[in-house]
Amino acid sequence: ExxxxxxxxxxxxxxxxxxxxxxxxxxxxxxxxxxxxxxxxxxxxxxxxxxxxxxxxxxxxxxxxxxxxxxxxxxxxxxxxxxxxxxxxxxxxxxxxxxxxxxxxxxxxxxxxxxxxxxxxxxxxxxxxxxxxxxxxxxxxxxxxxxxxxxxxxxxxxxxxxxxxxxxxxxxxxxxxxxxxxxxxxxxxxxxxxxxxxxxxxxxxxxxxxxxxxxxxxxxxxxxxxxxxxxxxxxxxxxxxxxxxxxxxxxxxxxxxxxxxxxxxxxxxxxxxxxxxxxxxxxxxxxxxxxxxxxxxxxxxxxxxxxxxxxxxxxxxxxxxxxxxxxxxxxxxxxxxxxxxxxxxxxxxxxxxxxxxxxxxxxxxxxxxxxxxxxxxxxxxxxxxxxxxxxxxxxxxxxxxxxxxxxxxxxxxxxxxxxxxxxxxxxxxxxxxxxxxxxxxxxxxxxxxGLKVFYGASLLVWKNDGEDGPAVARRLIPGERFPPAKLRNQAEGRTEWTTRLLESDGRFHVVLLAGDVRVEAQRRRIERLSCFLAGQDSCLTRYASIPGRFHSPILLVTIHSAPWREAEFFQFPDVLRPLDPVMGWDYSRIWCDDVCIWDRECDGQTYAKWAADRTRGAVVVVRPDQYIGWVGELEDADALTRYFDGVLLKK
Ligand code: FAD
The missing domain is CATH 3.50.50.60 (FAD/NAD(P)-binding domain)
Structure with missing residues (x-):
């Protein structure tokens, strides 16, 4: 038997x-x-x-x-x-x-x-x-x-x-x-x-x-x-x-x-x-x-x-x-x-x-x-x-x-x-x-x-009217793949493709296109959004963890458009570059769309490729499988939270 x-x-x-x-x-x-x-x-x-x-x-x-x-x-x-x-x-x-x-x-x-x-x-x-x-x-x-x-x-x-x-x-x-x-x-x-x-x-x-x-x-x-x-x-x-x-x-x-x-x-x-x-x-x-x-x-x-x-x-x-x-x-x-x-x-x-x-x-x-x-x-x-x-x-x-x-x-x-x-x-x-x-x-x-997948509107894909992305970033289209770009790390100067940067580790990525951080008005917009994200019940803190893996199922990554030499890692608000008591600051969170003389693929054309406003930027939700879920303005934090409320469970 x-x-x-x-x-x-x-x-x-x-x-x-x-x-x-x-x-x-x-x-x-x-x-x-x-x-x-x-x-x-x-x-x-x-x-x-x-x-x-x-x-x-x-x-x-x-x-x-x-x-x-x-x-x-x-x-x-x-x-x-x-x-x-x-x-x-x-x-x-x-x-x-x-x-x-x-x-x-x-x-x-x-x-x-x-x-x-x-x-x-x-x-x-x-x-x-x-x-x-x-x-x-x-x-x-x-x-x-x-x-x-x-x-x-x-x-x-x-x-x-x-x-x-x-x-x-x-x-x-x-x-x-x-x-x-x-x-x-x-x-x-x-x-x-x-x-x-x-x-x-x-x-x-x-x-x-x-x-x-x-x-x-x-x-x-x-x-x-x-x-x-x-x-x-x-x-x-x-x-x-x-x-x-x-x-x-x-x-x-x-x-x-x-x-x-x-x-x-x-x-x-x-x-x-x-x-x-x-x-x-x-x-x-x-x-x-x-x-x-x-x-x-x-x-x-x-x-x-x-x-x-x-x-x-x-x-x-x-x-x-x-x-x-x-x-x-x-x-x-x-x-x-x-x-x-x-x-x-x-x-x-x-x-x-x-x-x-x-x-x-x-x-x-x-x-x-x-x-x-x-x-x-x-x-x-x-x-x-x-x-x-x-x-x-x-x-x-x-x-x-x-x-x-x-x-x-x-x-x-x-x-x-x-x-x-x-x-x-x-x-x-x-x-x-x-x-x-x-x-x-x-x-x-x-x-x-696989350059197009045609994923329709759903609780994971908030579509805009028409085929394109929203006015802030026409070529970032919800339901399509996040178009790859090569970026420069602000703190280290090294370059990396977004396909690698947004690692498939189970987390959603909120990608903040911070725009031109040399512009005073834009810096204020970033400050306001950062205040919201650092708040007690923000979308970065309110959802259940991925047990044994990550405290938050959302990772925030910033890509600004100012020249690499005209921005500094420490000028960004804390929530965008968090400090771990043991590992120190997370240098992998701030990136820059600028040319790199020793890497021709990093051409400073990312904002243009994404049709994103170089001064005002945008906010993008990238799903764990690197498809775009939501795109909005820096002021749309409430809508961003609503998107995640429909997808993730609260703690
Ligand atoms: P499979 O690869 O068929 O895997 C199914 C697995 O399930 C097998 O390991 C099998 O042992 C197991 N299994 C089945 N029944 C049971 C059961 N009852 N219990 C437990 N295990 C079970 N695709 C491309 O994208 N590019 C190409 O160039 C390409 N060329 C190809 C060339 C040839 C000659 C062939 C035959 C196929 C080609 N394909 C190509 C197609 C590709 O091989 C298949 O589409 C792909 O393997 C499908 O993957 P799968 O995991 O769904 O299924």
Whole structure:
């Protein structure tokens, strides 16, 4: 008989892929009692996703891991389009460079998912004792909706089962698909197979396994495209599969194709392939390998796809250039499918993130980015609610904020995938095809790079009339990301990006754009606001702490616009540069928008970029995930407090 253990926790995360790990990061930062389980015995080491977009990299900076990505990843921003030329040649017909390439400090970077997971895991470890528990599968889920409104209740009951060694191995099988077993393939993780969790649960029941009943306040299902959690909740994935099967391989190429180290699409009569340069001389190639015959019911035998078949397809499309490889790191095949769940939550306690609620073709290189951003969005909200710091009602914002983005993701994928396979596009001529591909990239650029997220009005986002920010700072738009800028520290003179400065540690940031502190009238405005903030029941002191982490869930940061040499740290009111009896003054609180002669990125143009009044400044609330929640004048302290009263719990 299996032994049954019981435990009570704040949050359970099922699945330790990119979305689950990002959610777990917040559990670690907010110090709540959480667990994260995964049925696989190990993390990903090779293959899977490899493309990171600007916004994800900005979030990594706020988590303190971006320097590791920069160190190992391969930056590739421009896309080249190759089409047939005269006499059987291939020519580079166009190159696309993103229009807003300098709107972020970070650019599209290619790196294996395994490394990315490693960095997030290290960060989680740095801040807590939370570890991924591997070789564990969830086998039953009960949810008592009657308990939802009681913050002390545990309405979720999940039964977990520890898999034995053999079963864990079953969840990942290396092999070439051609009999040899030297190269890891990802067919077991691809959507050409049904998932193995049902099988695993059945098998593990036949032996003495550790069984555990976990009572949880919150549950996040991050268990991928075949999501067990979603199925238990009877939430469907709506959409369709296409007829196209694609092969993918990570190889070290030996070729005379000139753009093999640049992102490129190559079209010729036998199809269109995609080239993605990577770290360590690797290159990823996506190539169409098969069209399923829907007349025979769309059945497809995945064993017919081999590494050699993918190699031959690439040789075919790249011809007349030569193509060979000796080293293959990983390969797989998948069927293009676009699907989305109608809702990403159940009641107010269970949430789904990542591939569990949206799947599409990997070629847009966004699934992992959007999945991680889902985990990042729900993670801090659950972290702060479970810590007793924020109102549970903030959780209602997850669904509307992330569902819309997932819809856009599928829309982008539909257009992008179509431009690879549409026969009509081939027929109208290759320059038309290049044009149409560039059009698709341009249409979705802001969304894909995460420069816009379109979060609507809610208790976390106080919108102004119209699309822009308020008159005091037109380009600081509530519901959008806080546009990164490089600033100079007043006390130390060093420079830093706001993405790093506003660290993702669980706190909201109130950013005081103090304006020109040389102007007497402006200094009086700052004094008045500072008096208010230093008052007994101000928004800096009235809210519940993040237990074991921070006395206040709000951190105040000041950015002034006077020349660096014409201002002094000690001229700012005490509340803006607090004194710790042991650590002394907090020099990291006062920053300046001025040029720095030794750092060209610190250009003194931040106020201009944000369209903020250089003399009068503004006040901005930046949410823990670095999206703007509220913008107002220095006189709007009451509205600022009202914003926080709706979000945070009083002491
Ligand atoms: P997954 O990564 O699928 O993680 C789910 C986890 O849950 C797994 O570890 C699994 O073992 C675990 N699990 C499942 N069921 C259970 C259960 N019942 N109990 C316990 N654990 C369970 N995205 C990009 O952004 N950029 C790219 O360049 C890119 N390229 C890609 C290339 C390929 C070939 C593929 C296949 C995908 C690519 N993607 C890319 C997509 C990306 O891999 C996924 O979108 C991303 O991994 C989704 O993350 P996730 O955490 O939601 O799910």
């Amino acid at each position: 299996a032994k049954t253990f019981k435990s009570h926790i704040d949050a359970l995360i099922i699945g330790a892929g990119p979305s689950g790990l990002m959610a777990a990061y917040w559990m670690a930062r907010c110090g709540i009692k959480a667990r994260i389980i995964d049925k696989r015995g190990t993390k990903v080491f090779t293959g899977q996703a490899d493309g990171l977009r600007s916004r994800t990299l900005e979030l990594f900076d706020s988590m303190g891991i971006q320097h590791r990505i920069l160190h190992e990843g391969h930056i590739a921003v421009e896309v080249n389009f190759w089409v047939p030329g005269k006499n059987g040649t291939l020519i580079r017909q166009g190159t696309h460079t993103p229009a807003k390439v300098n709107e972020s400090p970070y650019h599209s970077t290619l790196l294996n998912q395994g490394r990315i997971e490693r960095f997030i895991l290290d960060s989680i470890r740095q801040h807590s004792k939370l570890e991924v528990e591997r070789g564990i599968i969830a086998e039953s889920l009960e949810y008592d909706e009657n308990l939802e409104d009681d913050p002390t209740a545990y309405p979720i009951t999940v039964q977990l089962r520890t898999l034995d060694g053999d079963e864990v191995k079953l969840t990942g099988s290396p092999g070439n698909g051609d009999g040899s077993t030297t190269v890891h393939n990802g067919l077991d993780r691809s959507n050409l197979l049904v998932d193995d969790w049902d099988d695993l649960i059945q098998r593990s029941r036949s032996h003495q396994a550790k069984v555990e009943i976990v009572k949880a306040k919150y549950l996040i299902g991050c268990d991928g495209a075949h999501s067990w959690t979603r199925k238990q909740l009877n939430i469907p994935l709506e959409g369709s599969s296409t007829d196209h099967i694609w092969g993918v391989m990570d190889i070290i190429p030996i070729t005379d194709f000139p753009d093999i180290r640049r992102i490129s699409t190559v079209t010729n009569v036998s199809g269109t392939m995609l080239v993605i340069p990577r770290e360590r001389h690797l290159v990823r190639l996506y190539v169409p390998v098969h069209v399923v015959d829907t007349a025979t019911g769309g059945q497809f035998d995945r064993s017919t796809i081999t590494l050699d078949m993918i190699r031959k397809r690439v040789q075919n499309i790249l011809s007349p250039y030569s193509f060979e490889f000796r080293i293959c790191d990983w390969w797989t095949a998948y069927r293009v499918a676009q699907r989305i769940a109608p809702t990403f939550s159940k009641g107010s306690r269970i949430f789904l993130a990542g591939d569990a609620v949206h799947t599409h073709s990997p070629k847009v290189g966004l699934g992992m980015n959007i999945s991680m951003q889902d985990g990042f969005n729900i993670g801090w909200k659950i972290g702060l609610v479970a810590a007793g710091t924020a109102h549970p009602s903030i959780l209602e914002t997850y669904n509307p904020e992330r569902h819309r983005l997932a819809e856009m993701l599928l829309e982008f994928d539909r257009h992008w995938s179509k431009s690879f396979t549409d026969d009509k596009l081939h027929a109208v001529g290759t320059s038309e095809k290049t044009k149409s591909m560039i059009q698709v990239v341009e249409m979705f650029e802001d969304f894909a790079d």
